[in-house]
Amino acid sequence: MxxxxxxxxxxxxxxxxxxxxxxxxxxxxxxxxxxxxxAAITGIAFSTRHLAFVLSQAAPVQIVAPAPVxxxxxxxxxxxxxxxxxxxxxxxxxxxxxxxxIALAENCTHILNRVQKTLEASESTNGYATLAVAIxxxxxRLTTLVESxxxxxxxxxxxxxxxxxxxxxxxxxxxxxxxxxxxxSQTNLLALNAAIEAARAGESGKGFAVVADEVRKLSxxxxxxxxxxxxxxxMVGEAMSGTVRSANEYAEKDHAMLAGSQSTIAAALGEFExxxxxxxxxxxKLAYENLTIHDEISEVLISLQFQDRVNQILMQVQQxxxxxxxxxxxxxxxxxxxxxxxxxxxxxxxxxxxPSYTMQEQRATHNGLAEIVQxxxxxVQEIRFF
Amino acid sequence: MSKTIMxxxxxxxxxxxxxxxxxxxxxxxxxxxxxxxxxxxxxxQKVHLVISDVxxxxxxxxxxxxxxxxxxxxxFTPIIMLTTESEESKISKGxxxxxxxxxxxxxxxAQMLAAVQKLAL
Numbered sequence: 001m002x003x004x005x006x007x008x009x010x011x012x013x014x015x016x017x018x019x020x021x022x023x024x025x026x027x028x029x030x031x032x033x034x035x036x037x038x039a040a041i042t043g044i045a046f047s048t049r050h051l052a053f054v055l056s057q058a059a060p061v062q063i064v065a066p067a068p069v070x071x072x073x074x075x076x077x078x079x080x081x082x083x084x085x086x087x088x089x090x091x092x093x094x095x096x097x098x099x100x101x102i103a104l105a106e107n108c109t110h111i112l113n114r115v116q117k118t119l120e121a122s123e124s125t126n127g128y129a130t131l132a133v134a135i136x137x138x139x140x141r142l143t144t145l146v147e148s149x150x151x152x153x154x155x156x157x158x159x160x161x162x163x164x165x166x167x168x169x170x171x172x173x174x175x176x177x178x179x180x181x182x183x184x185s186q187t188n189l190l191a192l193n194a195a196i197e198a199a200r201a202g203e204s205g206k207g208f209a210v211v212a213d214e215v216r217k218l219s220x221x222x223x224x225x226x227x228x229x230x231x232x233x234x235m236v237g238e239a240m241s242g243t244v245r246s247a248n249e250y251a252e253k254d255h256a257m258l259a260g261s262q263s264t265i266a267a268a269l270g271e272f273e274x275x276x277x278x279x280x281x282x283x284x285k286l287a288y289e290n291l292t293i294h295d296e297i298s299e300v301l302i303s304l305q306f307q308d309r310v311n312q313i314l315m316q317v318q319q320x321x322x323x324x325x326x327x328x329x330x331x332x333x334x335x336x337x338x339x340x341x342x343x344x345x346x347x348x349x350x351x352x353x354x355p356s357y358t359m360q361e362q363r364a365t366h367n368g369l370a371e372i373v374q375x376x377x378x379x380v381q382e383i384r385f386f
Numbered sequence: 387m388s389k390t391i392m393x394x395x396x397x398x399x400x401x402x403x404x405x406x407x408x409x410x411x412x413x414x415x416x417x418x419x420x421x422x423x424x425x426x427x428x429x430x431q432k433v434h435l436v437i438s439d440v441x442x443x444x445x446x447x448x449x450x451x452x453x454x455x456x457x458x459x460x461x462f463t464p465i466i467m468l469t470t471e472s473e474e475s476k477i478s479k480g481x482x483x484x485x486x487x488x489x490x491x492x493x494x495x496a497q498m499l500a501a502v503q504k505l506a507l
Contacts, residue, residue: 098397098398098399101399102398102399102402104399105399105402105403105406106402108406109402109405109406112406112410116410297406298494298495298496301403301406301407301495302492302493302494302495303492304399304400304403305400305403305491305492305493306492307397307399308395308397308399308400308470308491309470309491309492311397312441312470358440358441358469358470358471359470359471359472360472380492380493380494380497381472381489381490382497383466383487383488383489383493383497383498383501384477384487384488384489385486385487385501385504386481386485386486386487386488
């Protein structure tokens with residue numbers, strides 16, 4: 001009989017202790033919910049062992065063979081009063097554990113949805129492929145641009161070469177202008193001699209003297225013109241030399257700029273490629289993390305199902321507590337009306353309990369074969385198909 | 387068009403777990419809290435598969451399966467029993483009632499999904 005009382009009292013007090021422990025946990029969010037469930041179950045385990053010990057020290061309960069009209073004993077009175085209360089506490093623990101488990105399951109759903117959406121967004125933009133295409137396109141365009149710049153430079157160099165050739169012709173022109181001056185000087189000298197000869201010829205040379213004078217004037221003009229040509233040629237030559245000099249300087253700068261542009265473009269494209277590579281790695285890592293989170297949530301979902309198992313155990317305990325309460329109430333009424341109480345058959349009571357179990361662990365516990373199975377170690381059974 | 391699965395269980399958290407396991411694969415999941423509730427919700431509702439607990443208030447899982455099989459529109463709808471029960475006698479009753487598979491809680495979500503994919507018509 002004592003075993004029977006110990007069983008009932010323990011399980012009802014378990015719930016109260018579970019609630020007290022659970023109350024110390026925050027219920028804000030997922031971890032709060034999980035904490036509550038763990039605390040309630042921990043409370044149950046602790047209370048079972050503790051109460052089993054306390055009640056084993058209590059005085060034996062006289063139920064089996066009471067006096068026909070004896071007064072209700074103290075243990076019966078106490079149980080009658082507290083059983084209802086304990087039952088309510090178990091109900092409270094059951095309800096709160098269920099609420100916490102639902103909250104936890106809903107949180108899992110939200111986590112899964114968010115992870116899934118993130119992955120889908122990452123895959124839909126197809127960042128790496130898009131970036132790779134953009135890089136290739138930029139590379140083609142920039143290469144074309146560099147080639148155009150090279151062509152422009154080649155045209156410029158060709159032009160410069162022509163100008164250089166032209167500047168060499170300036171010297172020839174200068175020499176030709178100098179020749180003009182020399183010829184003018186000799187012509188002038190010739191005209192002077194002709195004037196002398198004309199003067200010596202006297203009256204008959206007067207006409208020739210006029211011609212010789214005109215020739216001298218023309219030679220002077222030719223000399224001045226030759227000198228002006230030389231001056232102009234020198235000016236043009238200096239301008240061309242300056243242009244060629246500047247053009248050469250610019251050509252060097254252009255070559256340096258072209259080389260710089262090529263290396264800058266190559267460096268920029270290289271950085272883009274590296275960024276694309278990192279992006280590809282990130283996408284792959286995200287996909288891997290997503291799978292890992294899915295696996296971990298699967299484990300959480302398995303653990304959550306133990307709440308259902310605990311719930312069923314507690315419901316069975318509650319049913320039995322109800323039954324015991326009704327029995328004690330009936331016996332109290334009998335005492336109050338002076339009727340004799342029938343003998344309580346503990347073995348029959350225990351026998352009636354057994355078919356109400358749904359789990360192997362409950363049956364094992366009932367038959368004293370209980371072994372403590374850690375939730376995490378409980379294997380998942382294979383599905384049986386018919 | 388996505389297939390519709392009904393989960394019948396008095397535990398709301400368990401229903402939620404099943405919903406998570408299946409909705410991720412594109413199934414639409416309907417919920418019922420016991421056999422009686424399920425029969426009411428099945429009226430005029432096309433479902434491709436039912437997952438049912440065994441021990442439930444109002445109407446237990448075995449009775450529910452028997453009642454469901456009496457309805458011509460649901461006679462061939464496959465049923466998976468999902469329960470803490472692992473007694474051979476109970477399993478035999480489930481099979482006799484017309485269930486197609488027996489799953490003992492806790493289940494692996496992937497395992498349940500594979501079973502649903504195999505059986506859903």
